[in-house]
Amino acid sequence: MAQHKIAVLVGSLRKESFNRKMAKALIKLSPDSLALEIVEIGELPLYNQDLDDNPPVSWVEFRQRIKKFDGVLFVTPEYNRSVPGVLKNAIDVGSRPYGKSAWDGKPGAVMSVSPGAMGGFGANHHLRQSMVFLNIPVMQQPEAYIGNATNLFDEKGDLTSDSTQEHAARFMQTFAAWVATNTPGGMQ
Numbered sequence: 001m002a003q004h005k006i007a008v009l010v011g012s013l014r015k016e017s018f019n020r021k022m023a024k025a026l027i028k029l030s031p032d033s034l035a036l037e038i039v040e041i042g043e044l045p046l047y048n049q050d051l052d053d054n055p056p057v058s059w060v061e062f063r064q065r066i067k068k069f070d071g072v073l074f075v076t077p078e079y080n081r082s083v084p085g086v087l088k089n090a091i092d093v094g095s096r097p098y099g100k101s102a103w104d105g106k107p108g109a110v111m112s113v114s115p116g117a118m119g120g121f122g123a124n125h126h127l128r129q130s131m132v133f134l135n136i137p138v139m140q141q142p143e144a145y146i147g148n149a150t151n152l153f154d155e156k157g158d159l160t161s162d163s164t165q166e167h168a169a170r171f172m173q174t175f176a177a178w179v180a181t182n183t184p185g186g187m188q
């Protein structure tokens with residue numbers, strides 16, 4: 001079966017990150033038509049336009065790696081009602097040099113996870129704003145603002161609630177269909 005390759009970007013570097021746990025849960029719950037892989041972003045040097053002519057090797061490798069994926073899934077916390085700097089940095093690095101963005105046309109989806117009640121709504125929607133400019137067709141429904149994350153996972157990192165698990169599985173099934181429809185070349 002042909003699989004679509006999906007880069008998973010996690011917007012937290014914390015060892016016990018709820019978002020990383022959620023990313024791993026989503027990978028487990030995803031249908032066979034997707035092959036998901038977490039792409040680490042914590043070691044990317046901060047984007048600096050002065051380096052465009054002589055970019056750090058890690059930027060070049062990151063851009064090349066992202067280009068090989070068919071789509072991208074963002075799983076992120078909210079920092080100060082917006083996107084954490086580490087994730088925004090990775091997005092900026094991937095978007096340059098101008099006219100050669102690694103993100104261009106790749107179907108995407110966003111899930112935000114927070115211990116707070118609003119589920120990272122602000123980060124989720126700020127991310128969507130960048131996606132408009134980056135030409136990432138982003139899945140609209142189901143939305144995924146996952147709140148009260150403190151109680152979501154057991155000690156092994158598995159989801160404890162059936163309803164969250166069902167929502168996460170439905171999210172990934174819909175994303176798989178979204179990727180199939182929006183991959184260049186159309187439905188596959």
Ligand SMILES: Cc1cc2nc3c(=O)[nH]c(=O)nc-3n(C[C@H](O)[C@H](O)[C@H](O)COP(=O)(O)O)c2cc1C
Pocket residue numbers: 012013014016017018019020077078079080081082113114115116119120
């Ligand atoms: C700098 C900073 C800003 C934060 N701002 C918000 C916020 O605006 N909204 C929110 O729901 N949680 C906020 N939090 C709490 C995070 O949601 C919480 O630390 C969460 O566990 C981070 O995700 P992670 O578990 O994947 O690392 C903030 C945390 C930090 C460190």
